[in-house]
Amino acid sequence: MLFRKFLIFLIGAALLTACDPPPPEGMVLVPAGHFLMGTDEYDDEGHALSLGLDKPWFADESPQRRLHLPDFYIDKYEVTNRQYYIFTQATDHRTPRSWRGPKYPEGWDNLPVNEVTFYDANDYAKWAGKRLPSEQEWEKAARGPNDFRYPWGIAFDFEKANLSRSPTSKRGQGLQPVGSYPQGASPYGAEDMIGNVWEWVWDYYEPYPDNIWQAEHYKGKKVVVRGMSYLGIGHFPKKAYSKVMALKARVSYRQKLHPVRRAIDVGFRCAQDKPTLYERFFEKKDSK
16 A cells, blocks of 8 residues: 555656646746845945945845745846847837947847836836746845855856956956856856846845844835946955955845936846646646
């Protein structure tokens, strides 16, 4: 009897695995499970404010929380000009200013689209049958299950992302085609989550539960962007510059932006819920 039950269990598990769909084209699966969001670190030396930055390091990232998210998919790469062009043609949506016309310049096909507002990004996501990732989803997809500080691990490395390396060359190499830094992929296979462009997420810039940073810093209905960009961060001394870049490139770092801003270093990627077993079997049948 026990053997029969075990056999039935194995067959059932095999069927479920066999019926598990692959991720949609261009997306990767972030499996259900727990992860650590934010940090409990503290800028006890006042380093950020001493450099003239607008907030202490880690102030809006605490306290660290252990969260559980269900399965979801996220784009492997940031949305490109080519993908966004198809959307603008299908919907008559306005194009980014940098295109200077109905189509982007030659050679820009695989560069991440930029100069799009939060609302532009949301419109594209809806048109594509997707959505913008939540802040929690973005951080889990970048961090992985092992509490990484960066998508690639615990140590900062300029070689792993499209980031400006010097305070004297503010824009570095400029935007690069998506997928140019596979060595910087997250544990789930998402690439360019640090560098190239900041990425819009779905959430307003608000304090985490039990956060103690002054409430006035969260006013203004700004939206969170994540992931640092190819632009530099100002004319700091070289030693300070590298440290600031390393701190801003962390997966838990939060930046805020007005939702109608069209910045040259801000783009996005999309997410999508993974269908449940019921949706995969019954709703698909009902739609036939």
